[in-house]
Amino acid sequence: MNVAVCLLAVVACASFFSFPVQAEEREDYESDARYAEGQPPAIPHPFRDTADGKYCLRCHGTGLNGAPLSPHPVRITCTECHVKGEIKKHTRENKIKTKD
Amino acid sequence: MGGLSRRDFLKASAAAAAFAAAGASAAASLRPKDASASEGDIRWGKAPCRFCGTGCGVLIGVRDGRIVATKGDPQAPVNKGLNCIKGYFLSKILYGTDRLTKPLIRKGDTMVEASWDEAMTLIAGKFKESIDKHGPDSVAMYGSGQWTVFEGYAASKLFKGGIGTNNVEPNARLCMASSVTGFMSTFGGDEPMGCFDDLDLGDTFFLWGANMAECHPVLFSRMIDNRLRNPQVKIIDFATRYTRTSQMADQYVKFNPQTDLALLNAIAHVIIRDKLYDEQFIKDHVVFKRGKENIGYGLEDKFKFADEPKLIGFDEYKAFLKPYTPEYVAKLSSVPAKTIVELAHLYADKSRKVNSLWTMGFNQHTRGTWVNNLAYNVHLLTSKICKPGENPMSLTGQPSACGTTREVGTFTHRLPADMVVMNPEHREKAARIWGIDPKKIPAKPTYNATEMFRALDRGDIKVVWIQVTNPFQSLPNLSRYRKGARKGDGRFIVVSDIYPTRSTELADVILPSACWIEKEGMFGNAERRTQHWFKQIDPPGEARNDLWQTIELAKRLGYGSLFPYTYPEKEIWEEYRKFGEGQGKDLAPYESYTKARGLCWPVVNGKETTYRYVEGFDPYVKAGEGIKFYKNKADHYKAVVWARPYEPAPEVPDRHYPFWLCTGRVLEHWHTGTMTGRVPEIMRANPSAVCEMHPVDAGRLGIKDHQKVKITSRRGTIILPVNLNGRGKAEKGNIFVAFFDEGKLINELCLDAYCPISGEPDYKKCAVKIEKA
Numbered sequence: 011m012n013v014a015v016c017l018l019a020v021v022a023c024a025s026f027f028s029f030p031v032q033a034e035e036r037e038d039y040e041s042d043a044r045y046a047e048g049q050p051p052a053i054p055h056p057f058r059d060t061a062d063g064k065y066c067l068r069c070h071g072t073g074l075n076g077a078p079l080s081p082h083p084v085r086i087t088c089t090e091c092h093v094k095g096e097i098k099k100h101t102r103e104n105k106i107k108t109k110d
Numbered sequence: 111m112g113g114l115s116r117r118d119f120l121k122a123s124a125a126a127a128a129f130a131a132a133g134a135s136a137a138a139s140l141r142p143k144d145a146s147a148s149e150g151d152i153r154w155g156k157a158p159c160r161f162c163g164t165g166c167g168v169l170i171g172v173r174d175g176r177i178v179a180t181k182g183d184p185q186a187p188v189n190k191g192l193n194c195i196k197g198y199f200l201s202k203i204l205y206g207t208d209r210l211t212k213p214l215i216r217k218g219d220t221m222v223e224a225s226w227d228e229a230m231t232l233i234a235g236k237f238k239e240s241i242d243k244h245g246p247d248s249v250a251m252y253g254s255g256q257w258t259v260f261e262g263y264a265a266s267k268l269f270k271g272g273i274g275t276n277n278v279e280p281n282a283r284l285c286m287a288s289s290v291t292g293f294m295s296t297f298g299g300d301e302p303m304g305c306f307d308d309l310d311l312g313d314t315f316f317l318w319g320a321n322m323a324e325c326h327p328v329l330f331s332r333m334i335d336n337r338l339r340n341p342q343v344k345i346i347d348f349a350t351r352y353t354r355t356s357q358m359a360d361q362y363v364k365f366n367p368q369t370d371l372a373l374l375n376a377i378a379h380v381i382i383r384d385k386l387y388d389e390q391f392i393k394d395h396v397v398f399k400r401g402k403e404n405i406g407y408g409l410e411d412k413f414k415f416a417d418e419p420k421l422i423g424f425d426e427y428k429a430f431l432k433p434y435t436p437e438y439v440a441k442l443s444s445v446p447a448k449t450i451v452e453l454a455h456l457y458a459d460k461s462r463k464v465n466s467l468w469t470m471g472f473n474q475h476t477r478g479t480w481v482n483n484l485a486y487n488v489h490l491l492t493s494k495i496c497k498p499g500e501n502p503m504s505l506t507g508q509p510s511a512c513g514t515t516r517e518v519g520t521f522t523h524r525l526p527a528d529m530v531v532m533n534p535e536h537r538e539k540a541a542r543i544w545g546i547d548p549k550k551i552p553a554k555p556t557y558n559a560t561e562m563f564r565a566l567d568r569g570d571i572k573v574v575w576i577q578v579t580n581p582f583q584s585l586p587n588l589s590r591y592r593k594g595a596r597k598g599d600g601r602f603i604v605v606s607d608i609y610p611t612r613s614t615e616l617a618d619v620i621l622p623s624a625c626w627i628e629k630e631g632m633f634g635n636a637e638r639r640t641q642h643w644f645k646q647i648d649p650p651g652e653a654r655n656d657l658w659q660t661i662e663l664a665k666r667l668g669y670g671s672l673f674p675y676t677y678p679e680k681e682i683w684e685e686y687r688k689f690g691e692g693q694g695k696d697l698a699p700y701e702s703y704t705k706a707r708g709l710c711w712p713v714v715n716g717k718e719t720t721y722r723y724v725e726g727f728d729p730y731v732k733a734g735e736g737i738k739f740y741k742n743k744a745d746h747y748k749a750v751v752w753a754r755p756y757e758p759a760p761e762v763p764d765r766h767y768p769f770w771l772c773t774g775r776v777l778e779h780w781h782t783g784t785m786t787g788r789v790p791e792i793m794r795a796n797p798s799a800v801c802e803m804h805p806v807d808a809g810r811l812g813i814k815d816h817q818k819v820k821i822t823s824r825r826g827t828i829i830l831p832v833n834l835n836g837r838g839k840a841e842k843g844n845i846f847v848a849f850f851d852e853g854k855l856i857n858e859l860c861l862d863a864y865c866p867i868s869g870e871p872d873y874k875k876c877a878v879k880i881e882k883a
């Protein structure tokens with residue numbers, strides 16, 4: 011993972027709830043969006059969905075096998091935010107017969 | 111913590127602190143080049159998340175009329191930048207390829223495209239015909255905790271104030287009604303005294319029937335973050351299923367279904383026995399009551415119940431609790447007596463800031479009101495209430511179950527701001543604000559949600575309009591109501607939605623709706639926070655706002671004068687606000703919400719209220735009053751501790767149907783999956799329902815993991831693969847099935863028994879048998 015992305019994610023993630031929110035309301039959504047975290051990366055490999063994060067952090071906590079380091083290793087319910095990658099279409103579609 | 115050293119972690123935290131202190135501009139300069147380039151022409155706006163009652167703030171990036179990105183809003187006090195998986199995929203929920211874009215009218219088995227004018231003419235004609243022939247109570251509106259405030263308000267005003275029927279109900283009857291009756295009977299006013307800050311400030315959290323890790327993930331993260339900072343924090347999970355929440359709690363307390371009633375009474379028993387209660391607080395702020403018992407289960411059509419509360423003394427309450435010894439309740443619940451005693455002491459520990467949190471395990475309960483009352487009892491006896499970091503908190507499921515259905519009052523018996531149709535003064539006030547004759551609003555409530563669909567099945571209701579919900583997947587004892595809907599004989603069903611669902615397939619007219627930021631809206635979350643968003647993109651094709659749809663019906667029925675608005679959202683808000691003014695339900699002017707990341711009501715003189723009923727926080731409590739339950743005038747501004755007994759569930763496992771069936775949600779999907787089911791990533795993560803079962807039970811029946819089983823209740827049968835070691839784990843004698851999968855209608859098996867006081871069905875308990883398929 012790009013260092014900048016990683017650091018940016020640290021700002022967004024590790025600081026949750028640790029710092030008071032600014033009291034003053036602002037309307038500059040664009041600058042808010044700039045330091046907000048985007049979509050967390052998907053998981054491009056098989057994994058075990060556990061409640062302690064151990065399986066994921068074995069590599070993402072250490073960089074083992076070149077795995078990108080998690081910027082928030084204290085968040086251990088990984089699948090709360092990260093989904094499986096490699097998307098195959100499997101959605102609900104075309105349920106209503108329509109005559110034109 | 112895996113291979114990560116504490117030093118690494120501290121380094122990361124320090125970096126985070128440094129960046130947070132440096133603020134947005136410092137962070138911005140670190141943004142990768144490609145990201146800034148791709149975001150160059152994106153316009154950003156705010157909205158609350160479309161999904162759960164947490165109400166996370168989201169920033170939405172729009173380019174060329176399409177959402178291209180969403181991010182957790184770092185300025186939002188609810189989530190401070192974090193979302194859960196559903197929130198992170200908000201950008202995709204509107205773009206399924208089968209979005210409804212044109213009105214459709216049934217011609218035999220086919221749905222034929224029509225113009226809005228044709229569709230609305232047909233609908234208005236059916237409404238008129240039914241009202242003329244069978245009276246106003248033959249037509250109904252079935253709405254939603256996902257309605258915007260404006261949509262709910264317009265529906266209530268049209269039906270109660272225009273057509274003259276109380277046939278308005280929301281799906282929130284299926285999820286929050288017991289919470290409402292719990293609040294009303296204990297405090298005389300709906301909704302919590304505390305707020306989400308309690309998750310950061312408390313140190314002891316009792317969870318009851320709430321799988322927060324999957325169903326309120328961001329709130330759960332707040333609590334877990336609190337535990338990371340404060341080693342004192344203890345999370346105790348009372349549950350009937352070993353969930354992701356149980357796995358992360360400090361203590362998991364497994365109990366037999368329905369015995370939560372007995373457990374809470376046993377905890378109160380120990381608090382009294384060991385003199386752990388706050389005598390002064392009880393004297394100053396509490397009265398005791400006992401109501402009717404053996405109150406039935408609402409299984410018969412047209413079931414009616416009215417409680418008859420009687421004041422009792424503290425001594426009578428103590429006598430009532432006598433039988434609930436830890437030993438007796440241990441037998442009933444399977445929680446060891448020693449654990450009950452320990453946890454009662456933990457509840458009452460003066461050095462601890464204690465919170466209780468609950469959701470559907472309490473609310474979807476044939477004694478839902480009672481079990482809500484019993485949770486408040488424990489907090490009132492120990493005075494662990496109305497203090498920052500120390501409160502009972504009922505978590506809501508839907509994004510505007512509070513803001514719309516509860517506060518606007520879109521239940522058959524309710525009017526805005528905690529008023530009810532039964533009270534002549536309340537009808538008078540509503541009529542005054544609505545500019546109508548008070549006689550127009552009927553004094554008698556009609557049907558709760560389940561009874562509404564029973565009435566449709568019987569033919570007492572002919573025309574029903576369903577908005578922003580999917581009852582023909584979500585009702586209990588579903589087969590009856592699905593069949594009832596298509597019995598003909600003048601029945602006519604209108605469904606407004608954004609995608610085809612199991613409800614649109616039974617409709618006579620399908621109306622394509624605008625969703626979320628395709629319209630202007632307001633939601634109210636579980637901590638009384640009202641949040642606003644502007645329309646940021648156009649809906650696809652001819653899809654239109656549900657608010658417009660309701661007002662269009664009003665015009666065609668001759669009630670257009672009730673909606674004389676040029677900017678409907680803003681004018682409705684300013685009109686609606688009059689109901690709560692001076693009632694402890696004060697809301698701010700419209701403009702205040704367009705900028706703020708939500709405001710918790712009551713908002714008085716521009717200031718929101720984080721903690722209610724308490725001096726220094728709540729402007730309704732004067733200096734020197736300390737705590738005042740000012741909504742409960744009838745009991746001299748005191749709260750009620752209720753003597754509510756344990757009573758068994760209506761259907762319990764037996765020789766023929768030996769397992770408990772519990773249903774519920776999963777992390778990835780929202781309710782019936784209408785939106786999340788269109789997101790490929792989410793469908794990949796959680797494609798279909800499974801039957802969670804205990805390996806020992808499976809072994810006994812010779813069932814292997816992933817093998818298919820046939821599950822049968824007295825009402826229906828379903829075939830599902832078993833999952834013996836999934837994210838949630840069933841206890842022995844129990845199975846769990848999620849209800850999001852439209853291909854597997856588990857609710858056909860559920861019993862349509864409900865709490866006689868709240869009218870909320872119990873989706874958590876019925877008896878089933880399991881065979882190899």
Ligand code: SF4
Binds near residue numbers: 159164189192193196
């Ligand atoms: S926790 Fe609820 S409100 Fe927050 S992102 Fe998830 S679904 Fe949306």
